[in-house]
Amino acid sequence: MIKSSFAVVEPHGSQVTAHFYRHLFEHNPQVRGLFAEHLDEQQDRLWAAVGALVTHLEDTETLVGILRDLGRRHAGYGAVPEHFPAVGASLLAALEHFAGDAWTPEAAESWTAVYGVVAGTMGEAMAEAVPSAPSA
Numbered sequence: 248m249i250k251s252s253f254a255v256v257e258p259h260g261s262q263v264t265a266h267f268y269r270h271l272f273e274h275n276p277q278v279r280g281l282f283a284e285h286l287d288e289q290q291d292r293l294w295a296a297v298g299a300l301v302t303h304l305e306d307t308e309t310l311v312g313i314l315r316d317l318g319r320r321h322a323g324y325g326a327v328p329e330h331f332p333a334v335g336a337s338l339l340a341a342l343e344h345f346a347g348d349a350w351t352p353e354a355a356e357s358w359t360a361v362y363g364v365v366a367g368t369m370g371e372a373m374a375e376a377v378p379s380a381p382s383a
């Protein structure tokens with residue numbers, strides 16, 4: 248489900264991440280200040296991370312390593328666990344927008360489940376990186 252819907256979305260590349268950031272900042276203007284003014288490079292990195300996630304979906308050890316590193320770095324970006332639902336909603340909205348007919352209820356369910364694991368794993372490493380954070 249994840250791989251087949253991502254195959255439809257992937258060719259749209261930076262349009263997907265542009266849609267994601269527009270959606271995120273429109274619905275959560277308070278997080279705009281955490282990001283650099285120009286998002287071009289950031290968009291490429293986010294897209295590479297989502298691609299890596301899909302590539303390593305069945306390789307749990309590699310995937311968890313990537314997500315924990317990403318989570319630790321996010322502690323330094325000012326991200327907090329409370330941000331994850333908003334980011335997930337915008338990411339799924341962007342995928343849905345470009346997936347067309349491939350966005351079936353099963354695809355939506357699969358992405359929601361994967362995002363839950365991603366946010367949980369990143370969030371854990373984020374909390375460990377900032378022992379004084381309220382969620383730790």
Ligand code: HEM
Binds near residue numbers: 282283296325334369
């Ligand atoms: C599935 C969840 C997420 C993924 C895959 C993701 C991915 C990334 C990637 C790949 C980068 C580039 C820098 C790096 O590799 O360390 C990045 C930077 C960043 N992310 Fe995330 N992220 C996620 C969730 C979040 C959340 C919940 C927030 C909170 C608002 C957030 C805020 C940021 C910020 C502020 C930066 C730095 C941007 C800059 O320097 O302008 N991210 N993210």
